[in-house]
Amino acid sequence: MYLTSISINDLPDSYVIVGTGRFTESFLKLLENTTLPRPHVILDLNTPRHNDKQYGIPVLGFEQYDSNLSENIVLGSDVYQVQLIDKFNAHFNTLVSFIDVSNDVQVFNNKTHCFNHLKEITSDYVLFFSVGSKFPLTKWLGNFYQWLNIQGVHLVSRHPMEYVSEEELKSAKAIILWNGETPHFLSLKSKISSLGLLVTYSECGHFPQHENYYFDKRGVNFNSQLLHDDLSWVDTHDYKVMKTVREHFFKGYKGKNEGYVFVPLQIESDSNLQNYSRFKSGMQEFIDFIEKLYPQKKLIFKAHPKDMYKNKYRFNHGILSNLDTKELIVNSSFVHGINSGVLFEAVLFGKKVIAEGECLLNHKAATMEDVVAAMLSRQKNIKDTRFNAEYLDRFTNFTGIR
Known part of the structure; x- marks a missing residue:
């Protein structure tokens, strides 16, 4: 197809x-x-x-x-x-x-201004697959794109459902999938796997999302390489970085326990929700679950800003809030969600978090704090122009690029 x-x-x-x-x-x-x-x-x-x-x-x-x-x-x-x-x-x-x-x-x-990127194969190239590749390439990977050019390597973009030959795949210096979790990628990933080729995944990062991105050898979300690592390499330096990020990300937020459970909601099409949770039919099912779980507690829900159904949800004793997400985090008793990125923000602040879905926070060999520190070590700021060998060896399969 x-x-x-x-x-x-x-x-x-x-x-x-x-x-x-x-x-x-x-x-x-x-x-x-x-x-x-x-x-x-x-x-x-x-x-x-x-x-x-x-x-x-x-x-x-x-x-x-x-x-x-x-x-x-x-x-x-x-x-x-x-x-x-x-x-x-x-x-x-x-x-x-x-x-x-x-x-x-x-x-x-x-409203993004995009540089021109190639769709035609050149001598030394990286294949980049994404639905709407101009936006992630410009918004997040612009400096990586420029770094590749300095190495004499061109980036060639493709939609994951476009035809690409076996020879084009085998001749690429590297193959990058942006997210790679949606159904668009199924046929492409099967083809790449049958050829025995390695893939590097990329996705927008955290704290805040629009300023960071990351590479990963195995996948994004619950497929990340971090899940298959005991994270014993996380050290005091990583925790110092996390402290600095926390102070910057939550600047101006003091926080106090106002006795409520904060419940961040997600959108039904979220690949995290569909692939790694039991709440596949939408947020009403999750709302009902939470209200039944906490019949006596004050519950504050917040819908995803892109949720088209947020005005149709039914609540028994919980309320739907439009307050700032960070404010809802810092003043909560704890945060209970599925596998939303908001849960990682709550861990960063130091709140107790319960994740109902499969996600990195439910790591079997590391604490939630270790996971967030490792995520920060893995991600790159969009302004960063440095891609040293140590970073590339740890988080990418770019064997032909240095």
Whole structure:
């Protein structure tokens, strides 16, 4: 199951876009005030029959699709691309071309200025796979990209569902997967594994997320190499770094115990939630679990800022707060969540934390504090231009780059 990842400047004259959510809305806004072709129709796979318009474009239910409309299908999503393709193919036995435009839409949504990066193979290159690769490359990995250039190595970006030959994979100096946990990567990872090739994973870091990222030899989240390490190498220097980060991250927050349990919620599409927890059907299930667990305690929940369903949750005795997350952490008795990044922030501050999902904090051989100290040692600040051999040997599989 392959697709083609393109710039909106290369859109075909005739195409249909699948999906009616925020991604499609951003895509259509991106086309405003341009001469670029607009979709003939918007296909709504969630509604059997539809008769509406969005931005002046007809919206049809999936049963009304006909290949005469167009055989070029633009995916109106970045997160749910696999699901959209599966749902489309389940209803139509039609040969079509699926097209990804997540690069430009993510840049538009995040108002990011991007440098140009290669999609063509050159002599010495690293393959970088991500859904919407322009954004992580610019936001987090910009200095790493420049460092590679100094080494005479080019970075070539690909969508994980694009076709890539065995020779291209085998000839790469390194292969990097950004996150690599979502269904987009399943076929690619299987192909890489069958060739016996090593992969390095990368993801945004912590404290704060937008200023840091990390590399890992084995994976992200619960697949991290840190989980398979006793972390005995964590020393007093690492704890001093953690103290400095805590003072900076929680600057101005004093904290006191106000007697409540803080419960950070996540979004249903979070790969951490779907892959490493039992609460796969959404946050209402987790809310009910927590309220039953603590019938006499004061409970303060906070929804993820991108959660579209936060106004629909039902509470028995807990309350939903819009207060600053750090304030909710520092004034709580303890923090109880699934495997949200907020739990790591609570450990950094020194609060007791309970994690219901599988995550690094439930390490069998190390304390939660050891885990956070190790995470800080693993991550790089986005402004850092140094990539020494010791760091690369410990956290990457870049055997051909020094």
